[in-house]
Amino acid sequence: MQKIIKISIPIILIFIIVVLFIGLNKDTNYNTNSLIGKKISKINLKHYNENKFYKVDDLKKNKYTLINFWASWCAPCRAEHSLLIELSKEKNLKLLGVNFKDKKRQADVFLNELGNPYDFLTKDKMGKNAVNLGVYGIPESILVDKNLTILKKFVGPLSSKDFNSIIEIIN
Amino acid sequence: MLSNLGNLLLFLNIFLSAAIIFSALKYLKISGNLIPKIIYQISTFQSTSIIICFFTLVGAFIISDFTLITVYQNSHTLKPTFYKIAGTWGNHEGSLLLWVIILIIFSFLFLVFTRKHPKEFRLVTIVIQNILIVGFLFFILFNSNPFSALSPTPSEGLGLNPILQDPALAIHPPLLYVGFVGSSIYFSAAMASLITNYSQTSFVSSIKNWVLISWCFQSLGILVGSIWAYYELGWGGFWFWDPVENASLLPWFAMTALFHSLIVFEKRGLFYFWVITLCLLTFILSVTGTFLVRSGILNSVHTFASDPARGIYILLFLTLMIFSSIFLLFKNYKKENYNLNPNSKETFILINNWFMMFYLITVFLGTIYPIFTDVLTENKISVGPPFYNMVIIPIVVIFLLVMAIGPKVKWIKERFTNLKNYLFILMGSTLINLLIIFLFKSYSILSNLIIISALFLIISSLIDAIKSYRSSKIDFSRIISHCSFGFLILFIGLNNNFSIEKDYNIKLGETKNFNNYSIKLQNLVLEDFSNYKAVIGELVINNKNTNQKNILRPEIRIYNNPQTLTYEAAIKSNVIKDYYLTMSNIDRSEYYNIKFQKKPLMIWIWISVVMIVFGGFLRLFQNAKNN
Amino acid sequence: MKFKLLLMILIFNFSLLHGAEKVVDQNTIHKNLRCLICQGQSIADSNSDFAQTIKLVVKDLIEDGRSEDEIYSFMADKYGEWIVFKPQLNKHNFMLWFLPYLALILGGIIIFLILKKRRNL
Numbered sequence: 001m002q003k004i005i006k007i008s009i010p011i012i013l014i015f016i017i018v019v020l021f022i023g024l025n026k027d028t029n030y031n032t033n034s035l036i037g038k039k040i041s042k043i044n045l046k047h048y049n050e051n052k053f054y055k056v057d058d059l060k061k062n063k064y065t066l067i068n069f070w071a072s073w074c075a076p077c078r079a080e081h082s083l084l085i086e087l088s089k090e091k092n093l094k095l096l097g098v099n100f101k102d103k104k105r106q107a108d109v110f111l112n113e114l115g116n117p118y119d120f121l122t123k124d125k126m127g128k129n130a131v132n133l134g135v136y137g138i139p140e141s142i143l144v145d146k147n148l149t150i151l152k153k154f155v156g157p158l159s160s161k162d163f164n165s166i167i168e169i170i171n
Numbered sequence: 172m173l174s175n176l177g178n179l180l181l182f183l184n185i186f187l188s189a190a191i192i193f194s195a196l197k198y199l200k201i202s203g204n205l206i207p208k209i210i211y212q213i214s215t216f217q218s219t220s221i222i223i224c225f226f227t228l229v230g231a232f233i234i235s236d237f238t239l240i241t242v243y244q245n246s247h248t249l250k251p252t253f254y255k256i257a258g259t260w261g262n263h264e265g266s267l268l269l270w271v272i273i274l275i276i277f278s279f280l281f282l283v284f285t286r287k288h289p290k291e292f293r294l295v296t297i298v299i300q301n302i303l304i305v306g307f308l309f310f311i312l313f314n315s316n317p318f319s320a321l322s323p324t325p326s327e328g329l330g331l332n333p334i335l336q337d338p339a340l341a342i343h344p345p346l347l348y349v350g351f352v353g354s355s356i357y358f359s360a361a362m363a364s365l366i367t368n369y370s371q372t373s374f375v376s377s378i379k380n381w382v383l384i385s386w387c388f389q390s391l392g393i394l395v396g397s398i399w400a401y402y403e404l405g406w407g408g409f410w411f412w413d414p415v416e417n418a419s420l421l422p423w424f425a426m427t428a429l430f431h432s433l434i435v436f437e438k439r440g441l442f443y444f445w446v447i448t449l450c451l452l453t454f455i456l457s458v459t460g461t462f463l464v465r466s467g468i469l470n471s472v473h474t475f476a477s478d479p480a481r482g483i484y485i486l487l488f489l490t491l492m493i494f495s496s497i498f499l500l501f502k503n504y505k506k507e508n509y510n511l512n513p514n515s516k517e518t519f520i521l522i523n524n525w526f527m528m529f530y531l532i533t534v535f536l537g538t539i540y541p542i543f544t545d546v547l548t549e550n551k552i553s554v555g556p557p558f559y560n561m562v563i564i565p566i567v568v569i570f571l572l573v574m575a576i577g578p579k580v581k582w583i584k585e586r587f588t589n590l591k592n593y594l595f596i597l598m599g600s601t602l603i604n605l606l607i608i609f610l611f612k613s614y615s616i617l618s619n620l621i622i623i624s625a626l627f628l629i630i631s632s633l634i635d636a637i638k639s640y641r642s643s644k645i646d647f648s649r650i651i652s653h654c655s656f657g658f659l660i661l662f663i664g665l666n667n668n669f670s671i672e673k674d675y676n677i678k679l680g681e682t683k684n685f686n687n688y689s690i691k692l693q694n695l696v697l698e699d700f701s702n703y704k705a706v707i708g709e710l711v712i713n714n715k716n717t718n719q720k721n722i723l724r725p726e727i728r729i730y731n732n733p734q735t736l737t738y739e740a741a742i743k744s745n746v747i748k749d750y751y752l753t754m755s756n757i758d759r760s761e762y763y764n765i766k767f768q769k770k771p772l773m774i775w776i777w778i779s780v781v782m783i784v785f786g787g788f789l790r791l792f793q794n795a796k797n798n
Numbered sequence: 799m800k801f802k803l804l805l806m807i808l809i810f811n812f813s814l815l816h817g818a819e820k821v822v823d824q825n826t827i828h829k830n831l832r833c834l835i836c837q838g839q840s841i842a843d844s845n846s847d848f849a850q851t852i853k854l855v856v857k858d859l860i861e862d863g864r865s866e867d868e869i870y871s872f873m874a875d876k877y878g879e880w881i882v883f884k885p886q887l888n889k890h891n892f893m894l895w896f897l898p899y900l901a902l903i904l905g906g907i908i909i910f911l912i913l914k915k916r917r918n919l
Binding site: 030032034035101126127128130131132133134136137 | 834835847848850851852854855858876877878879880
Binding site: 470529532533550552553554556598604757 | 800801803804807808811812814815829837840843845847850853878879880881883885891894898899901905908909912913915
């Protein structure tokens with residue numbers, strides 16, 4: 001009995017210490033990459049200008065869709081906008097823009113100034129649709145395929161590295 | 172200049188620690204029971220130099236000497252002097268210096284206060300303590316040196332977070348460190364006792380008061396931390412089961428179990444090796460806590476800035492400590508003969524230890540489990556208040572009953588003649604609980620149980636106090652601490668069940684109504700202060716039943732150095748309840764978000780903890796008097 | 799006799815519990831959800847934009863008639879388990895809930911064995 005204790009206690013402690021040691025190198029910042037692979041089940045986005053809604057079935061018509069949450073008050077959104085304009089030229093990719101918690105007049109100014117890369121433009125005035133898609137920071141972009149499986153999540157402005165990875169996937 | 176002086180003193184201290192270790196080992200081999208003067212002298216020299224070293228750092232903060240990186244990163248010329256001083260230990264490097272100063276001073280004090288004990292035991296304790304000291308000094312010198320210099324010297328510091336400029340937070344680290352860093356001395360003494368095969372009774376008598384002192388200060392440190400959280404952090408709570416809070420609680424469980432076990436040992440000579448284990452465990456938990464907090468391995472509301480290299484060093488140090496302790500423990504373990512009757516005070520104290528270990532394991536598990544799931548399954552989870560509350564509270568219900576009955580059970584064997592007294596007390600508790608439900612409102616089963624058992628403990632203690640007073644065999648310290656613990660749980664339970672919390676988005680001139688209250692955002696005032704601008708909301712709370720109006724003024728503060736936004740809660744306290752109100756602005760909107768809380772009996776929660784600690788200090792004075 | 803009286807009082811006490819029904823409390827839910835962009839704060843305590851949005855969604859879900867657990871599952875589904883402070887009972891986390899009680903039982907067994915030794919003397 002004593003022998004069992006004398007052997008098992010050091011083993012348990014070594015196990016704990018090793019895990020703590022490995023844990024030191026892990027990043028404590030959370031990301032929602034756990035969502036990659038899941039399907040989008042329901043969206044109900046109001047069209048930016050018109051009084052109609054953009055739903056899940058509309059998404060299925062596209063080979064790939066990049067859903068991009070943006071706002072006129074968001075500085076990093078300006079930074080990534082040029083990359084979005086570039087992406088809008090891609091044949092396989094459709095861009096779905098969601099104007100997040102914004103005022104139409106200011107959003108219009110933003111688009112007039114920097115260009116409108118979006119194939120479809122919607123708005124999420126209260127931000128509730130963003131929650132439906134697991135979005136927590138603006139800007140945020142989600143790449144889905146025609147089955148609505150989430151392929152990639154980009155939290156924060158798109159970098160050129162992100163741009164390249166999108167190009168790679170859709171071609 | 173100060174940088175050089177500080178570094179010099181640190182090196183000097185390493186040299187002195189080494190000197191103590193070598194001379195102690197030398198004098199161990201020589202016969203005779205007196206520790207030669209030279210060791211006292213080196214120890215005095217060591218204490219003096221580390222105190223000077225510490226004050227060198229304090230001085231650097233006071234004069235804002237920004238050549239030192241630590242001062243640059245954590246201070247600012249515009250900070251009030253009091254907070255400049257407190258800033259010394261309000262950062263990673265400075266607080267490590269505080270660690271070392273306590274390790275060294277406790278080493279010196281142990282030497283001075285154990286003259287009645289044999290040379291061998293005392294010298295080995297000092298050797299081990301100084302090995303710990305050297306370990307920390309190396310860590311400071313090569314990884315976290317508060318005296319590291321910066322060139323060229325910046326003209327201004329980066330300032331300290333305004334949230335950290337608070338009197339409660341200023342004394343929180345010193346109090347806490349006397350607690351869990353102080354436990355190092357009985358860690359070293361326990362190792363020494365094992366190595367020298369010391370008389371068990373003598374060992375226990377040598378550490379008894381140290382355990383009490385560290386327990387009292389640890390409790391005060393935790394209390395002050397909670398008070399700061401309540402008054403400063405603006406969420407209206409005082410305990411979040413945050414990893415940093417848990418880190419301070421773990422040694423506390425071990426210390427509480429320890430001094431109860433010491434009582435059993437003193438009376439019956441039992442459980443020596445369990446006492447040793449707890450002595451070793453307490454300081455090990457302290458270092459574990461410091462590892463969890465400073466390495467950045469956990470995400471918390473109040474971690475220091477993190478650095479994996481720190482984590483590696485502390486983890487290695489911790490591993491060495493743990494395995495040398497286990498090695499010694501296993502090597503020297505001798506089987507004990509227990510002669511325990513289930514109906515005895517010893518058994519009840521054993522049960523106390525059992526519960527303390529349960530709390531310890533639960534809190535430890537909850538704190539490090541997210542690390543395990545992240546490393547082993549790449550999945551990040553959160554373990555927060557719901558887990559700890561759900562697991563611990565039901566057990567506390569039984570624990571309170573045991574706390575009430577245990578102290579009245581006789582040593583060795585009890586003949587349970589007074590069972591019906593307990594039934595009476597239980598009846599009384601239930602009736603009072605019924606009264607509360609009738610007068611106010613009903614609450615969950617668990618709350619009923621907790622309040623009934625807390626009342627049971629309180630009433631038993633009070634009856635006990637009256638009986639003891641009559642028979643003039645008073646054990647005030649135990650009665651006060653146990654009774655106050657009952658009150659603490661009672662007040663927390665009542666506070667939890669009768670708090671009102673409301674969250675509203677409100678704009679100027681608007682009124683919100685709920686229950687029998689109304690809140691109106693009457694006015695918004697902009698004020699300019701020396702280092703911040705404030706948006707002060709004037710909110711009128713109207714109690715429609717009593718027609719009593721209270722005006723609370725929460726603030727949104729915009730600091731410019733560093734650029735931070737803080738939310739100052741408006742708190743109105745009286746003996747019955749606290750009104751607690753915070754206000755924040757909603758971006759791009761004319762609305763403000765206000766959180767209003769009515770929190771009954773808050774002050775009594777703080778008072779209960781103070782009384783628990785008071786009982787501890789009382790016991791300490793009794794011990795000192797008896798010697 | 800006294801024992802029966804006590805029993806009656808206890809039963810009476812617990813029969814009054816109908817007053818504390820299980821109602822979906824917005825505040826409890828806010829306290830159990832984690833603000834993803836804050837350092838460890840809950841949605842109830844956070845002043846961030848994210849928290850504001852989540853509060854709106856929770857309000858909608860409550861009005862929709864969802865139970866507390868359903869709301870937590872919804873959030874965990876969208877944001878991962880990290881967003882909920884109470885670890886859900888699944889094969890990863892069951893150790894967390896199980897080990898403390900295992901420790902409690904083990905401790906009890908140890909005490910029982912220690913007490914038993916006496917009778918063998």
